[in-house]
Amino acid sequence: MTAWRPTPALVRTCILALAGIAGGVVGGLAVPLVLAAPFVLLGVMGLLGRPGRVPAVRTQIDHHRLHEGQGTTSRVVVEDLTGVEHVTRVAAPAPHVATRPAYGAVGSLVEHGLPVVEFSPRRWGRRIIGAERIALTSPWAGWRTGPTDMPEHGLSVLPQTAPYDSRAEVPQPDGLVGRHRSRRLGSGTEFEGIRPFAVGDRLKRVNWPVSLRTGELHVITTRAEQDAGVWLVVDGLRDIGVSGGIDGAASSLDLTVRAAAALAEHHVRTGDRVGLLVVASEGARVRLGSGPRHLHRLTGTLARVRTEARSVAPERLDLGAGAGSVVYVLSPMLFTPLVTATASLLRGGASVVVIDTLGDRSTGEDPRALASLAARMQQIERDDRLQQLAALGCPVVPWRGPGTLDTVLHQLARRAQVPKVRAR
Incomplete structure (x- = not known):
């Protein structure tokens, strides 16, 4: 000061x-x-009433990690309040951050308590708050020190996990034990069916009542003790639309990140192993894992997604999910190499679901305007890409929140049980 x-x-x-x-x-x-x-x-x-010394002043916030819509309080700490009667604070506005009081200006007498400023981030990402100026006034408003600039505080804002739940089983799990059991036959305790004896079957699996009734040996088949290996592929290449935060309209990247956070929370809480791949110029990859700490890592990675003018070279685009995995591709599907990589992943044997996060982008612009014509041409190309993916057997589902994937996962689970013929 x-x-x-x-x-x-x-x-x-x-x-x-x-x-x-x-x-x-x-x-x-x-x-x-x-x-x-x-x-x-x-x-x-x-x-x-002139104070004898200048007190040291600093600010601190109660939380450094929040979800969208939550709030924190910035408090001022004064080491020595001797000779100080009034404290004034003025906080600078920050994008996508609401403050209380509305304009960030507050003051109060010391005997009534030091003034506080409340911040509430309205959009996920890295936010900078607490850039403010503080002034102290002596009794009778005779002397003042400041205003002094206070350092900023970094705030990590996690995406809001939209309400999501699904009762459908993941079609091709691959991992350890979780709530979503594997459809694969193997050594386990969950009954799957009875079939005729084949070379290599264990004798302890023989079902004697059925074998005596039919005159041929039959064995019991069980499901493998495995849980779901789920990959979330997040398209962070472009952000279509203008984000209004949690209270306004959502851009395509808002829908993508929030949907990915909801899916990650759902599968982690049901015991599945979840991995994350961010497709961007500076992408990120989180290996398969489970548990609350892994969920914090996933949401923290999603909060750091950034879009840049640079794109990803097609030869560097590798989704990297093996056969038997369940892959959710969350994207507006406007990047052709990503569509190609999704089709390659589908041909490789993975269960792929494309979640369309473009949203409703209809505007009231003149259809003859140049920008409107360009948007319509881009929409036609996008629809053609989605039709080609659907022709390959890849379901494309717009994100609608709870129950979005129930029907699709049921269909994929039935498809996974159908015998497949592979050419060699």
Whole structure:
């Protein structure tokens, strides 16, 4: 903090007091002396109320990691309040951050408590808050130190996990034990069916009642003790539309990140192993894992997604999910190499579901305008890509929140049980 300086109010008070005294003495009149008496009193009290030392001031916030829509409080800490009567704070506005008071300006007497400013981030990502100026005032508003600039605080805002739940089983799980059991036959405890004996079957699996009734050996088949290996592929190449935060319209990247967070939370809480791949110029990859700590890692990675002008070279685009995995591709599907990589992944044996996160982008613009014509041409190309993916057997589902994938996962689970013929 800077040194204590007299306030304009104290300067005006002293000038008026001296002027009244001088006028009364020079003119020999009592009226100026009477009028100057209150200013003399205020001036003397203000001059005598000068604090002895400048206190150290800093700010701190209660939380450094929040979800969209949650809030935190910025508090001011003063080491020595001796001689301080009033504290004033003015916080600078930050994009996608709501403040209370609305304009970030607040002040209060020390005896009523130090003033606080509340911040509420309205969009996921990295937010900078707490850039403010603080001034301290002595009793009788005689002396002031500041305003002093306070350092900013970084706030990590996680995407809001939209309400999502699914009762459908993941079609081709691959991992350890979780709630979503594997459809694969193997050594396990969950009953799958009874079939005729084949070379290599264990004798302990023989079902004697059925074997005696039919005259041929039959064995019991069980499901493998495996859970779901789920990959989330997030398209962070472009952001279509303008984000209005949690309270307004959502851009395509908002839908993508929030849908990915909802799917990650759902599958992690049901015991599945979840991995994440961010397709961007500076992408990120999180290996398969489970548990609350892994969920924090996934949501933290999603909060750091950024779109840049640079694109990804097609030869560097590798989704990297093996056969038997369940892959959710969350994308507006406007990048042709990503569509090609999705088709290659589908041919490789993975269960792929494309979640369309473009949203409703209809506007009231003139259809003959150049921008509107370009958007319509891009929409036609996008629809053609989605039709080609659907022809390959890849379901394309727009994100609708709870129950979005129930029907699709049921269909994929039935498809996974159908015998497949592969050419060699």
